[in-house]
Amino acid sequence: MCDTCGCQLHDHHHHDAKVVEVNRSLLEANQQQAVANRQHIERMGAVAVNLISSPGSGKTTLLEQTIDALGETVRIGVIEGDIETERDAERIRAKGVPAVQLTTGGACHLDAPLVHGGLHVLEHFAKGAKLDLIFIENVGNLVCPATFDLGEHRRVVLLSTPEGSDKPAKYPATFRSADLVLITKSDLLAHFNFSVDEATRDAQLLKPQLDVLTLSATTGEGFDAWITYLHDLLHH
């Protein structure tokens, strides 16, 4: 009971039970569709990578440089998730790569049913050409996307140098769900109080043997290891 303001503490129990039930139902439906998406992608002969990060951590810039680095030997398709705007898909299309923009209209993450639609549009855009590698760039959000399997084969979480090395400890569910952590904008390490050791240690406390790579899409430092990671994934 609140003595200062006299307000009543509400009974949230019934309410919470309904929320929990709806959330479970949503997540179960998402998981079923994610399994179907993964099979769908495999029938296309492709593998899919789900990119998760805060806004402005460099997901789209990473994709632009990755498209250049992989060259024409790997056929890439991209599904872009954003709340609003087509800007990211336009940046990718400028590289000559098919890109579907999924705008969530307010929702804070992509989900598997939306990506399912995106896969069909991507196939349409690819005009019958086979794709090897599909990147799914999630909505910029370091929290909510972690809960939603989209049918990807690898989940890559980006942490940019300006954000600070305390983020794995502060957003544990997201980093625990990662297959690979990319510390991006490493050309800025000299200008920020960012400890690669702290970020790596905290991430691996959450998930032992979690791969962590450090790179800069601007200078290209560390980029070779990322490209090798993708080649290994493609030839697995």
Add this chain to the structure above:
Amino acid sequence: MCDTCGCQLHDHHHHDAKVVEVNRSLLEANQQQAVANRQHIERMGAVAVNLISSPGSGKTTLLEQTIDALGETVRIGVIEGDIETERDAERIRAKGVPAVQLTTGGACHLDAPLVHGGLHVLEHFAKGAKLDLIFIENVGNLVCPATFDLGEHRRVVLLSTPEGSDKPAKYPATFRSADLVLITKSDLLAHFNFSVDEATRDAQLLKPQLDVLTLSATTGEGFDAWITYLHDLLHH
């Protein structure tokens, strides 16, 4: 119907109706509690500012420098929202200011009921001393916190230079809900392709006359205007 993978498109209508109903019920309960929080804060003789941004945009550093700049003439209290860890509250307490850490245990935003509890703990920490200004540092997330009124008097959205000036257009609901936008880490403007004009124009397209200030908590440039904004708020 999905021809490629043969999966069934589910009927989401009934499901969605339940989700919508639960969301409306949650938001109504939040709004009621937000109104009570605002009255509670006013009875304390204080005003409250809700700080929203992506992870690592500089909310806690802004608070540290703001505490120093306001000095002992303004009695400050801080409610820190994080998914995990007490780190931010420890940084604020090191400045001699009472700070409550609310860990959401996975949730992507603060809500008014949680902040209500935080206000009581903050009063306990303040040991009967009157507070003038309460900062509520939200969970680092540029999407979900926008929907939840916490009972604040002003909502301040931070956008840091490394994130890029396209963010107001990409996260419109958040910037539309702001009373003030702070472009932070302005000492880095020379190193990034960030247009203050683009960010300001796009934010004001969403909400005409929205105040936008540009500052660096590191070098102190632009900080005076922010401190003046807070003094005006306190003496309104």
